[in-house]
Amino acid sequence: MKRKKTLFFLLGVMVLASALGAAWHNLQQFARSPLLIEQETIFTLPAGTGREALETSLTEQQVIPPTVLFQWLLRVEPELAKFKAGTYRLMPGMTVREMLALLASGKEAQFSIRFVEGSRLRDWLETLKTAPYLTHSVQDKTPQEIAALLDIKETENPEGWLYPDTYLYTAGTRDSDLLLRAHHRMRNAVDGVWKNREAGLPYASPEELLTMASIVEKETAVKEERPQVASVFVNRLRAGMRLQTDPTVIYGMGEDYHGVITRSALDTATPYNTYVIAGLPPTPIAMPSRAALEAAAHPAKTDYLYFVADGKGGHRFTTNLADHNRAVRAYRSTLKDRDEQ
Numbered sequence: 015m016k017r018k019k020t021l022f023f024l025l026g027v028m029v030l031a032s033a034l035g036a037a038w039h040n041l042q043q044f045a046r047s048p049l050l051i052e053q054e055t056i057f058t059l060p061a062g063t064g065r066e067a068l069e070t071s072l073t074e075q076q077v078i079p080p081t082v083l084f085q086w087l088l089r090v091e092p093e094l095a096k097f098k099a100g101t102y103r104l105m106p107g108m109t110v111r112e113m114l115a116l117l118a119s120g121k122e123a124q125f126s127i128r129f130v131e132g133s134r135l136r137d138w139l140e141t142l143k144t145a146p147y148l149t150h151s152v153q154d155k156t157p158q159e160i161a162a163l164l165d166i167k168e169t170e171n172p173e174g175w176l177y178p179d180t181y182l183y184t185a186g187t188r189d190s191d192l193l194l195r196a197h198h199r200m201r202n203a204v205d206g207v208w209k210n211r212e213a214g215l216p217y218a219s220p221e222e223l224l225t226m227a228s229i230v231e232k233e234t235a236v237k238e239e240r241p242q243v244a245s246v247f248v249n250r251l252r253a254g255m256r257l258q259t260d261p262t263v264i265y266g267m268g269e270d271y272h273g274v275i276t277r278s279a280l281d282t283a284t285p286y287n288t289y290v291i292a293g294l295p296p297t298p299i300a301m302p303s304r305a306a307l308e309a310a311a312h313p314a315k316t317d318y319l320y321f322v323a324d325g326k327g328g329h330r331f332t333t334n335l336a337d338h339n340r341a342v343r344a345y346r347s348t349l350k351d352r353d354e355q
Contacts, residue, residue: 160172
């Protein structure tokens with residue numbers, strides 16, 4: 015009898031061990047199994063979410079299948095249960111364990127937003143408006159309110175004072191924080207360029223250099239031409255000539271610009287119409303690149319006073335009006351020939 019009890023005990027132990035082994039195998043197999051998603055998925059874990067609520071959310075969004083193994087995995091590997099609130103990027107092929115490790119790491123998804131060189135404040139606000147996962151706070155603010163928010167003391171117009179680049183952010187970031195980061199970068203860039211500028215330039219302040227850079231930015235997209243374009247405007251300022259640059263006219267027209275600058279627009283006085291006013295406009299007209307800032311601070315040493323498009327993506331620079339008029343006629347002829355082809 016005693017031998018039978020021992021045998022039954024051993025059999026029981028073996029059955030239990032087998033069952034535990036199978037359960038452990040199934041648990042590990044579940045942990046190593048890929049998520050159900052077939053494409054990149056953004057998953058948000060709200061603050062205060064518990065284990066059961068996490069499982070419910072994951073199953074409802076079809077990230078994992080319904081199974082009792084999920085809760086057991088959190089118990090067996092408690093470090094995976096220390097998940098943090100946030101928004102995460104889940105990728106196809108990621109395993110359940112890798113997903114839980116990501117949630118426990120707090121490494122939230124990074125989103126990017128691109129502000130293009132030469133764009134204006136209103137363009138930035140439109141870009142912010144459509145950016146995902148941002149907290150919006152500046153959409154209804156005036157330029158003056160935005161300038162105050164960014165602590166810009168030189169002007170009530172923040173135009174030009176934001177550095178164009180690609181910025182990364184996490185879900186819930188305030189749009190004003192992105193603008194503040196862009197402003198700090200532009201402030202540092204302007205301060206550095208101003209300190210190292212060429213001597214004798216006709217700028218009374220860093221803002222005037224920034225204004226010149228914004229004009230250069232709008233006049234050419236060819237990086238190698240920017241110092242030459244800057245030289246034209248610097249030479250004109252030194253000679254007491256009006257800048258006569260179309261981008262300033264366009265900026266002054268505001269919402270009235272619809273793709274064409276009329277003769278009436280050229281003759282209409284605005285604070286930005288450099289065909290009418292002398293010197294630089296009162297503020298920048300766009301957000302300039304670092305290359306445009308450098309060109310404004312270190313213009314080429316030339317005698318150029320004019321330039322016009324050459325029809326090939328660049329410009330032709332001249333020192334006198336007669337040569338300039340010939341360059342204008344050549345440009346118009348190139349356009350005519352192109353239209354007739």
